[in-house]
Amino acid sequence: MRVHRQLHGRGALFDTDPAGLAPRLVGLRPHQHRATAVEHPQELPFVVLTGSRGRGKSAVLGELRDAYKGHTPVALIDCEAAEFTAPPAGRDAEAWSPVSQALLVIAEQLAEPVTGAGRITFPRLMSGLVAVAAGGWRDADSERIRREVERILLLNESGSWIAGFAGRWAGRVAANVAAAATGTGPLLSSAIEATLESISDSFVHRRQQRAATWWRDYPNASRNARRGLMLLSGHFRAGGTSREHAERHLVRALLADLTDAYTGVLPRMQRLGRPLVLVDNAQSAPGPGLTDPVLRDRSEGIADQAVFITALRGSGRPALRNAVRHTLPEVARRTDWTPDPASPSSRALLVSLPPLSADDTLHIVDEHQVPPQLPHAIHRLTGGNPLGIVLLTESAAQNSTASLGELLTSDVRLHEDRDGRPAYVELLDRLVPADRLEELTVLAAAHDHDSATALAETLLPDDFGPADVRALQTRLVREGLPEEPGQFVGDPFVRTLLLLRLHHRAADHGRWREAHETLIRRYEPTDRYHLHHQLALGTTEPAVAHLRDTFTDLDTGSWLRTLRFIASAPYFHAHDAEGHDFDARDDRRAAIALGRTDAAQRVPDGVNPVLHLRIRRLLHAVWQLTDPLALPDPKVCDRLRFELEQLSNLRPAGNALLWRASRDWPEDALAGRALRIPDDDEGEA
Numbered sequence: 001m002r003v004h005r006q007l008h009g010r011g012a013l014f015d016t017d018p019a020g021l022a023p024r025l026v027g028l029r030p031h032q033h034r035a036t037a038v039e040h041p042q043e044l045p046f047v048v049l050t051g052s053r054g055r056g057k058s059a060v061l062g063e064l065r066d067a068y069k070g071h072t073p074v075a076l077i078d079c080e081a082a083e084f085t086a087p088p089a090g091r092d093a094e095a096w097s098p099v100s101q102a103l104l105v106i107a108e109q110l111a112e113p114v115t116g117a118g119r120i121t122f123p124r125l126m127s128g129l130v131a132v133a134a135g136g137w138r139d140a141d142s143e144r145i146r147r148e149v150e151r152i153l154l155l156n157e158s159g160s161w162i163a164g165f166a167g168r169w170a171g172r173v174a175a176n177v178a179a180a181a182t183g184t185g186p187l188l189s190s191a192i193e194a195t196l197e198s199i200s201d202s203f204v205h206r207r208q209q210r211a212a213t214w215w216r217d218y219p220n221a222s223r224n225a226r227r228g229l230m231l232l233s234g235h236f237r238a239g240g241t242s243r244e245h246a247e248r249h250l251v252r253a254l255l256a257d258l259t260d261a262y263t264g265v266l267p268r269m270q271r272l273g274r275p276l277v278l279v280d281n282a283q284s285a286p287g288p289g290l291t292d293p294v295l296r297d298r299s300e301g302i303a304d305q306a307v308f309i310t311a312l313r314g315s316g317r318p319a320l321r322n323a324v325r326h327t328l329p330e331v332a333r334r335t336d337w338t339p340d341p342a343s344p345s346s347r348a349l350l351v352s353l354p355p356l357s358a359d360d361t362l363h364i365v366d367e368h369q370v371p372p373q374l375p376h377a378i379h380r381l382t383g384g385n386p387l388g389i390v391l392l393t394e395s396a397a398q399n400s401t402a403s404l405g406e407l408l409t410s411d412v413r414l415h416e417d418r419d420g421r422p423a424y425v426e427l428l429d430r431l432v433p434a435d436r437l438e439e440l441t442v443l444a445a446a447h448d449h450d451s452a453t454a455l456a457e458t459l460l461p462d463d464f465g466p467a468d469v470r471a472l473q474t475r476l477v478r479e480g481l482p483e484e485p486g487q488f489v490g491d492p493f494v495r496t497l498l499l500l501r502l503h504h505r506a507a508d509h510g511r512w513r514e515a516h517e518t519l520i521r522r523y524e525p526t527d528r529y530h531l532h533h534q535l536a537l538g539t540t541e542p543a544v545a546h547l548r549d550t551f552t553d554l555d556t557g558s559w560l561r562t563l564r565f566i567a568s569a570p571y572f573h574a575h576d577a578e579g580h581d582f583d584a585r586d587d588r589r590a591a592i593a594l595g596r597t598d599a600a601q602r603v604p605d606g607v608n609p610v611l612h613l614r615i616r617r618l619l620h621a622v623w624q625l626t627d628p629l630a631l632p633d634p635k636v637c638d639r640l641r642f643e644l645e646q647l648s649n650l651r652p653a654g655n656a657l658l659w660r661a662s663r664d665w666p667e668d669a670l671a672g673r674a675l676r677i678p679d680d681d682e683g684e685a
Contacts, residue, residue, distance in 0.1 A: 007056065007063055008360040009386075010353075012332035014067065021047070021331050021351070022064055025307045028273030030067035033115045035272045044274075045337045045349035046295055047309045048282065048323065050316060052480030052491070053431045054387030055353045057311035061278045064309060072273030073120055073258075075109035077102055078280040079287040090144055094237045095136025098286035099247040103254055104129060107155050110258065110275055117270040120261040122155040123211035124253035127195050129155075131229040132246070134191035135237045149191075153198065192229045214256065218249060248293040255294070255304040262305060279310040283317065291348075292319060299344035314480040316350055323348035355384025358672075365393045371402040373631055378404070380672030381628045382493050387430055395423040405572065405629045408500060424497050431494050433479070436472055439464060441505070444498035445515045446488035447529060449473065451522060458518045459511070486565065496570070496628050503572045513537060528562050535569035540619065548607065548615045551647070556654030557677055560661055564675050567622035572629070593621035593636045611650065618643045625669035637666040 007013075013020050016029045016036070023029055024039040025047070049057050058078075065076040077084075079098070083105070087096035107122045129152045137145055196212055215221065218228030235246040258275050279287055287310065294308060316323060322343040326336070328351055340346040356364075361379035374396060381404055382388035391414075392407050398420075399410040408427075411420030432440050442459045446452035452469045476490070477483060484490035489498060505511040516533040523530035531543040543566050550559060571589070591597055595617055603609040621640040625632045644662035648655045660678035668675050 007059060008363050009356040010056065010060055010063075010328070012328045013060060014063070015332070018333060021328075021335065022067070022309070024335075025309075026068060026072060026273045026276055028068065028072055030064075031071075033071050033272060038274075039335060040337075043298060043303065043339070043347075044305070044307060045324070045335060045339075046291065046298070046347050047307075048291075048316070048320065048348050048350045049309065049311045049353055050314065050350050050480065051353040053313060054385045054427075055355075055480075056386035057313075057353060058280050059386070060353070061280050061309065061311055064276065064278055068273065068276050071115055072271065073110040073112070073114060073275040074278070075106040075276070076278040076280070077105055079284040080281040084284075084286055091133075091148075092136025092138070094239070095133055095233075097236070097243065097247065097289070099289035100129060100132055100236075100250060102286040102290060103250055104152065104155075106277060107254060107257075110277070111155060111157070114271075116272070119157065120258065120275075121157065122254065122257040124214045124257050125250065126152055126155040127192075127212070127215065127225075127229060128232055128250050128253045130195045131188070131192050131233040132236045132250070134188050135233040137188075137191070149195075153195075156198075188230065188233055189226070192226055192233075196225060196229075211257070211260065214253070244289070247289050248296070251290060251293040252297060252302065255297075255306055258306055259304055274305050274307045276307045276309070279308070282310040282312045283314065287312075288317070288319065292344075295344045295347045298347045299339070299341070312350075314478050315352070320345045320348050320350065322346045323350045325350045325352070327352050327354055329354065356386055356389060357384065360384070361389050364389055365396070370396045374402055376672060377402075377631050381496070383491075385431075385493055388427060388493055391423055391427055402631075403629075404631075405500075408497070408629070409504070424500050428497050428501060431497065433475065436475075439468075439472060440489065441498050441501050442511075442515060443469070443472070444489045444495050444502065445519060445533075447486050447519075448488065451519055451529070452488045454522050455515060455518055459514060492628060499570045500572060503570075528565050531566045532569050535566060535623070536571070540616070544612065544616045544619055545604070547619060548612050551611070551615070552651060556651065556657040559654075560657065560677050563619065563622060564626070564677070567619055568626060569623065571623065571627055587624065587630060589620045589624040589627075590633050590636050593617050593624060593639055595639075614643055614646060618647070622665075622675070625665075626675060632669045632672075634670070637669055640669070641666045 011020060013022050014030050016023055016032075019029075019036050023036045025044060027035055027038040029036050049060060051057055061076055065074055068074045079102070084098040084101055087093055087101075103125060107125055111119050111122065113119045130149060133148050133152065213225050215225040215228035215232070216223045218231055221228030221231060232246050232249060235242040237243075262271055262275075279290060281287065282291060291308075291310065294304070294306075298304070316325075322340065322345040324335075324337050324339075324346060326349065330336070331349075331351055335349060337349045356379075358376065358379045361382075361384065362375040365375040365378055370393070378389055378392050378396075382392065391412065392404075394414070395407045395410055395412040396402075398412055399407060401407060401410065408424040409422050412423045412426060413420035414426065428437060439456070439460060442455050443452045446455050449466070449469060452473070453466045456464050456466075456469055473488065481494065482490040484492075487495060489495040502515060503509055503512045516536050519533045520530055520537075523533075525542065526546055531546055534540075535543050547559070547563055547566070550562070554562065571587075588597075595613070598613050598617075601613065601616070603612050617639065621636050621643065624630055624636055625640060641662050644658050644665065648658035648662065651658065657678045661675075664678065665675045
């Protein structure tokens, strides 16, 4: 049985029978208070979901939170949220970090009561966070100190008292701590003493009283909890590796409190599922500061029973180089995860989220009333990118058109309180780094570092030089975008969106022309890149002439690759006879491919007119059929097959390859695949 219907293609995470990855780790069925067998009863893998932007990592984490909220302790944070970027107003930066803030937010969520069990308390973490905060109070006003301390002290609220009593207790203790901190004695020491006394109050559970002594095991604390907290605060204020050392012990305190909550007969009977910590955008702070301490402690035998599932943009950090790596389908029934005792990062299990299948796309798009050919077209354009599929589907529901180009350029309204924006703008906001959108818009037309540098010199500010081009190329790879030979931006969907934005930068498409003209000047007239960019501006005859004249000279495989690359030129507007854009909606490529314009075509003197027109038809057929924004025309597919067959008769030496292409290319085009080049070993015979 499948309990989840919205996140198509992600059943390997959520399925219950047989159990998917999340139920096997948490020990609880999603959306149910029913236990299921755990796969790793002793040591858990630290799960890291990987993939580029738009792969649905955030959606998966959000669904996991909804599936387990109220059934087992669960927390979800987004490391790119504003609350982790800077300390609150008035808070000393020496006494705050993204990690300390994240631990507070995580503990607040985990403390919420769940079915059959009360709140979890966090006395160890609470006292550690107070010690950290107290290190920055100095001459701060007592009211702000009281507010800070009260929020932290509420982590120790059990919820087992008369309604409001624990909150009033926290307020009273906070006032005592604030008074001690602003009194005449040593500020930090006074605050720590008051906090430790609050844990040892007579009404607090004995388990929490024992927790008051936990910090005596802090390095060099000499078995004195007060001294341990003083050292923790000092290390935190020192910054650098000293702060990392302190943060590691704060993370350990959180997990020790969680372990304590599950210790004993009664807690084990009441709490059916393991606590679940979800961390989105873990490549940003505080992500590494949460991940690395857990992996190190687990490798050193400091066990915990928290299920961590994080989302990481890209394919992994250097600190995770020895992690076990699998795709999502590979962990659908078991993880096949065994850590290496000598490698902390092997405690991590990196799970890459694959693109959605054509069937997944069909199920998502079919939830709306759309033209029947649209699901296939959307999958072909997006390559299975979940964000692209969902947003284009939303655009289709709001705009009555089956044209992919119009779906991208039409406004789509995603929030009731905001105006709509073009769909391609919404997509780029989420799929590329916002701080480099302008640069990527221009460089999307480039093919490598050198051509990107040429575009930067012509169209970008002077302070964006070759080193910046290389750094941006490296960043795209690090964020998980694929590399593709001959393209600066390797992901075809992202590249299409960027080129569309370039085309629409001005009403006269001036920026678009400048970019392509820059690259045309860079390459020799017979270079395939030169011809590709001429074609993008609507100038077709040089490409036809080159393909015609090299048909018998190039080996057939190279000739087919050249044809395919030249014809991959973007086509956003129809072009008139002089190669200029105009506003008509018709696509003249199909008419040319089908031979409807042959009679009006003037063939150059001294060339074979049959071959010339055949190459012209073939170029336009491939151009139309491989355009990600155009639906493949079945009639053009038939014509493509015919033209390649006829060309195979004109060149016996390449007959086998051309014949194979005449079968493969129409099939690939209709299926939405890249056109395959037949294996060269089939014959220059």
